[in-house]
Amino acid sequence: MSTAVSTSVEQIRKEFPVLHQEVNGKPLIYFDNAATAQKPKAVLDALSHYYEYDNANIHRGIHTLAERATSAYEDTRKSVGKFVNANETEEIIFTKGTTEGINLVAQAYGRKFLKDGDEIIISQLEHHSNIVPWQILADQTGAVVKIIPINEKGELLLEEYRKLLSEKTKILAVNYISNSLGTINPVKEIISLAHDAGAVTLIDAAQAAPHHPLDVQDIDCDFLAFSAHKMYGPTGVGALYGKRRLLESMDPYQGGGEMIKEVTFEKTTYNDIPYKFEAGTPNIADVVALKAAIEFIQSIGYTFIHDHEELLLNHANKVLLDIPGMTPYGQASEKASVFSFNIDGVHPFDIGMWLDAKGIAVRTGHHCTQPLMDWLRIEGTVRASMAIYNTIEELDIFAEALKDIVKKFKK
Numbered sequence: 084m085s086t087a088v089s090t091s092v093e094q095i096r097k098e099f100p101v102l103h104q105e106v107n108g109k110p111l112i113y114f115d116n117a118a119t120a121q122k123p124k125a126v127l128d129a130l131s132h133y134y135e136y137d138n139a140n141i142h143r144g145i146h147t148l149a150e151r152a153t154s155a156y157e158d159t160r161k162s163v164g165k166f167v168n169a170n171e172t173e174e175i176i177f178t179k180g181t182t183e184g185i186n187l188v189a190q191a192y193g194r195k196f197l198k199d200g201d202e203i204i205i206s207q208l209e210h211h212s213n214i215v216p217w218q219i220l221a222d223q224t225g226a227v228v229k230i231i232p233i234n235e236k237g238e239l240l241l242e243e244y245r246k247l248l249s250e251k252t253k254i255l256a257v258n259y260i261s262n263s264l265g266t267i268n269p270v271k272e273i274i275s276l277a278h279d280a281g282a283v284t285l286i287d288a289a290q291a292a293p294h295h296p297l298d299v300q301d302i303d304c305d306f307l308a309f310s311a312h313k314m315y316g317p318t319g320v321g322a323l324y325g326k327r328r329l330l331e332s333m334d335p336y337q338g339g340g341e342m343i344k345e346v347t348f349e350k351t352t353y354n355d356i357p358y359k360f361e362a363g364t365p366n367i368a369d370v371v372a373l374k375a376a377i378e379f380i381q382s383i384g385y386t387f388i389h390d391h392e393e394l395l396l397n398h399a400n401k402v403l404l405d406i407p408g409m410t411p412y413g414q415a416s417e418k419a420s421v422f423s424f425n426i427d428g429v430h431p432f433d434i435g436m437w438l439d440a441k442g443i444a445v446r447t448g449h450h451c452t453q454p455l456m457d458w459l460r461i462e463g464t465v466r467a468s469m470a471i472y473n474t475i476e477e478l479d480i481f482a483e484a485l486k487d488i489v490k491k492f493k494k
């Protein structure tokens with residue numbers, strides 16, 4: 084991990100062109116970072132530089148541009164390997180994002196190794212993309228999906244989790260950080276318990292990558308998936324880490340070019356990892372720009388990110404909790420900079436619309452966590468999710484805007 088450089092939020096904001104605009108006549112306040120984060124100039128420059136100078140298809144050409152494109156693509160693989168502290172670069176597979184990474188494991192690992200009566204454990208906090216692929220797998224194999232319950236604060240009940248584990252448990256898949264409540268889960272402990280039961284483990288790190296250092300060797304997960312776009316990188320690209328032994332044992336996910344060694348009509352042999360899982364022309368430009376996103380995060384450092392986001396969350400609690408009618412959701416002791424809430428008598432959608440009219444972008448609804456909303460007995464929440472470029476002043480404006488909305492609806 085690179086050490087935090089001396090920087091300031093003011094300097095960081097200058098790196099993000101999109102932040103410097105008015106929306107509906109007000110300066111934009113962007114609090115929808117859990118959905119997707121904004122992109123710094125370095126990422127935008129990497130994208131346009133690639134298309135302006137290096138664009139070529141990778142791995143197949145001997146001409147100079149093809150070599151440049153290939154080495155830029157493979158440089159990102161090295162960079163991602165270091166970013167998650169993988170043992171080997173070949174353990175990194177490029178995907179479209181977290182969703183594809185999880186589906187890849189469910190199909191290429193799960194479909195091959197799971198059978199009738201086996202169990203897959205997930206949690207009440209999961210995003211649909213860490214629920215539905217396992218339901219599809221369960222339908223295909225006869226496996227059963229079990230759920231780790233949570234407490235009122237939005238924390239996983241580890242004692243209940245222990246009771247779910249048995250020799251039938253074949254896969255444990257949980258998120259590192261909840262997108263709806265911000266809960267940071269004790270994944271190292273969860274993984275160790277799953278391994279004791281003989282299960283393979285997958286961590287959905289979609290919300291962790293922008294906020295929390297990733298170290299696959301330390302937490303000892305078997306698979307870990309994340310998306311570039313939530314960590315200041317481009318959309319349409321992400322990475323899946325998998326332990327070599329497991330990746331090699333798996334079937335291919337998709338067939339096509341690049342993932343083969345030799346093809347005849349009688350028999351096809353597959354390429355080595357990681358290429359076995361990268362059929363077809365990949366999203367080269369966005370992979371190249373992912374490296375710039377990693378370097379951006381490393382130039383700031385997770386210590387600075389953590390301290391600033393903690394400051395924001397504490398301030399959010401200070402200025403938002405006593406707004407009349409406020410019900411916050413998710414009060415975990417370990418929590419990322421997400422503030423999810425409802426206000427009595429006002430539909431979350433109306434709050435979102437009124438905030439937008441004031442230039443404030445939040446997300447409203449179930450946040451692709453419908454089972455969690457059902458557990459909370461609500462349809463959805465308003466979610467303000469903060470990032471490295473957000474400020475205390477923005478939170479103050481947000482609090483005032485919410486007070487105005489409350490007054491308007493109380494009339």
Ligand code: 7TS
Pocket residue numbers: 117118119179180181182183210212213258260261262263287289290310446450451
């Ligand atoms: N897992 C978690 C925990 C997420 O928050 C998301 C996206 C995903 C998986 C899926 O990531 P994707 O990049 O493959 O789509 N979360 C959200 C959200 O909270 N609002 O919009 C997308």
